[in-house]
Amino acid sequence: MNPNKNTKEMICIVCPVGCHLQVTVDNDEVKVTGNRCPRGEEYAREEILAPKRVVTATCRLENEQHPRLPVKTDAPLPFEHINELLDRVYELSLPTPIKTGDILIEDFKGTGVNLVASRSIE
Amino acid sequence: MRTEQIDTLVIGGGAAGMSAAATVSAAGFTTALVEREDELGGVLLQCIHNGFGLHEFKEELTGPEYAERWVRNIESSEVKVFCGTTIMEMSLLEDGRKECFGYSPEYGVLKFVTKTVVLAMGCRERNRGNVMIPGTRPAGVYTAGLAQRLVNMNGYIPGKDVVIVGSGDIGLIMARRMQWVGSTVHAVVEIQPYPSGLTRNISQCLNDFKIPLYLSHVVSKIYGKERVEAVDITPLENGVPNHDKTFQITCDTLLLSVGLIPENELSKQVGIELNSLTNGPTVDSMLMTSIEGVFSAGNVLHVHDLVDFVSAEARLAGENVIEYLKGKRPERELSIKPGANIRYVNPTRINPDAESDIYMRPLVVSNNARIQLLVNGEVVKRQKKPHVQPSEMIKLKITPKIFQDIEITPDSKVEVTLQDEP
Numbered sequence: 357m358n359p360n361k362n363t364k365e366m367i368c369i370v371c372p373v374g375c376h377l378q379v380t381v382d383n384d385e386v387k388v389t390g391n392r393c394p395r396g397e398e399y400a401r402e403e404i405l406a407p408k409r410v411v412t413a414t415c416r417l418e419n420e421q422h423p424r425l426p427v428k429t430d431a432p433l434p435f436e437h438i439n440e441l442l443d444r445v446y447e448l449s450l451p452t453p454i455k456t457g458d459i460l461i462e463d464f465k466g467t468g469v470n471l472v473a474s475r476s477i478e
Numbered sequence: 479m480r481t482e483q484i485d486t487l488v489i490g491g492g493a494a495g496m497s498a499a500a501t502v503s504a505a506g507f508t509t510a511l512v513e514r515e516d517e518l519g520g521v522l523l524q525c526i527h528n529g530f531g532l533h534e535f536k537e538e539l540t541g542p543e544y545a546e547r548w549v550r551n552i553e554s555s556e557v558k559v560f561c562g563t564t565i566m567e568m569s570l571l572e573d574g575r576k577e578c579f580g581y582s583p584e585y586g587v588l589k590f591v592t593k594t595v596v597l598a599m600g601c602r603e604r605n606r607g608n609v610m611i612p613g614t615r616p617a618g619v620y621t622a623g624l625a626q627r628l629v630n631m632n633g634y635i636p637g638k639d640v641v642i643v644g645s646g647d648i649g650l651i652m653a654r655r656m657q658w659v660g661s662t663v664h665a666v667v668e669i670q671p672y673p674s675g676l677t678r679n680i681s682q683c684l685n686d687f688k689i690p691l692y693l694s695h696v697v698s699k700i701y702g703k704e705r706v707e708a709v710d711i712t713p714l715e716n717g718v719p720n721h722d723k724t725f726q727i728t729c730d731t732l733l734l735s736v737g738l739i740p741e742n743e744l745s746k747q748v749g750i751e752l753n754s755l756t757n758g759p760t761v762d763s764m765l766m767t768s769i770e771g772v773f774s775a776g777n778v779l780h781v782h783d784l785v786d787f788v789s790a791e792a793r794l795a796g797e798n799v800i801e802y803l804k805g806k807r808p809e810r811e812l813s814i815k816p817g818a819n820i821r822y823v824n825p826t827r828i829n830p831d832a833e834s835d836i837y838m839r840p841l842v843v844s845n846n847a848r849i850q851l852l853v854n855g856e857v858v859k860r861q862k863k864p865h866v867q868p869s870e871m872i873k874l875k876i877t878p879k880i881f882q883d884i885e886i887t888p889d890s891k892v893e894v895t896l897q898d899e900p
Contacts, residue, residue, distance in 0.1 A: 475542035
């Protein structure tokens with residue numbers, strides 16, 4: 357048996373049908389079965405090789421009426437960086453005013469992903 | 479007492495209220511929008527996750543971003559906004575207008591005399607009492623939405639070791655949120671044999687964190703004197719709890735995501751007829767309630783799963799208010815009822831001479847289904863649905879063409895059914 361070969365099961369989340377996918381990784385080759393459309397294969401490939409998520413959270417705001425500011429990444433962030441990003445978010449304490457889209461952390465860890473404000477506070 | 483003489487009073491400044499108010503005001507009618515919180519936006523402000531707006535704005539927004547677009551829209555309109563104001567009473571005047579009393583720290587008692595009203599009060603969460611979980615009554619039992627507000631808006635973390643009851647989307651989203659603020663979610667317990675939230679949320683909010691989902695299980699007891707200390711979890715076998723297989727999880731917090739109830743205290747007070755299937759007002763094809771000139775849209779009418787549908791439905795209510803103020807009424811209406819595998823249909827009356835969307839909720843899960851519209855037992859419209867489940871509302875377009883070639887009378891029975899494709 358090839359030690360680099362393994363099979364994983366996952367449910368496709370691209371659309372509400374939720375196909376049950378079997379994904380086999382054999383060295384660099386990814387094989388997907390169980391998908392009803394090509395989008396399922398693409399999803400499985402990315403989930404196996406480089407899973408990413410949009411991260412949403414809140415950070416501290418120096419404002420009495422609004423103690424928390426909602427924030428988000430402006431693109432999906434590689435999975436392995438999420439916890440480190442959250443630690444950075446919780447260290448932030450920002451003055452107001454702030455506008456939706458304001459960049460709070462730029463190009464996090466060289467991923468090209470920014471953390472932005474997702475609400476304006478006057 | 480300050481008195482406002484207006485064409486439309488919109489009660490509730492969330493997604494539905496903002497959409498209805500913006501629509502009516504844009505047609506030149508005087509519109510007031512009343513919100514009990516200190517700012518517009520409603521529950522969207524605490525829903526900091528993304529996934530909103532794909533229909534309305536063709537992009538994926540967070541809740542606060544979605545709300546902000548509508549707030550800008552209201553700010554640039556002629557709508558008179560009254561925040562921090564609660565409408566407590568409504569009565570009918572002899573000339574058909576409505577008199578509504580609002581209370582607010584800023585204005586004191588406010589009186590609105592209005593030709594029309596749009597009810598857009600949203601919904602509230604079912605709580606421990608509604609699902610009757612036995613045990614002690616310690617601190618640490620929260621509804622998921624309240625916990626969401628505490629974490630996302632007030633900056634408090636409700637607990638460290640969490641069990642969630644119900645796999646609705648709010649519960650799933652809160653599972654991820656609690657993990658991301660450093661707490662541990664030990665289990666999600668769902669009474670149904672299938673998850674009630676979206677697959678996407680099961681995958682990204684539970685599987686990403688390896689949180690176990692117990693389907694066909696219930697929380698059968700809560701332990702703890704001052705604070706929650708543990709819960710018992712019992713599997714259901716053929717719908718009956720098997721107490722021999724009960725197991726315990728140590729935790730300090732229990733979050734309940736066990737459904738939403740339309741907020742209709744005001745509707746009841748003024749005597750509006752409610753639909754027992756939706757817990758919202760019974761409405762006709764104009765989304766008008768049993769009281770002339772009082773309309774309803776959004777989660778107060780029936781609980782939606784997409785805010786985009788709330789905005790769209792409220793826009794339709796607003797358009798109907800405009801028609802009503804211009805003195806237009808449908809020439810004829812037919813009642814429509816839920817048939818096989820459909821829990822409810824909204825509205826409960828349709829106008830066969832106009833194009834409109836009706837919303838319904840299925841009772842079953844199917845990956846190969848067909849929606850049928852029947853008039854007096856005869857199929858007049860069929861639509862394939864590649865996937866249906868109770869947590870996803872179905873929208874069906876009604877057009878005058880459907881009724882063109884069939885004989886209809888006011889007594890005609892219109893029914894919508896769902897079955898597997900043959």
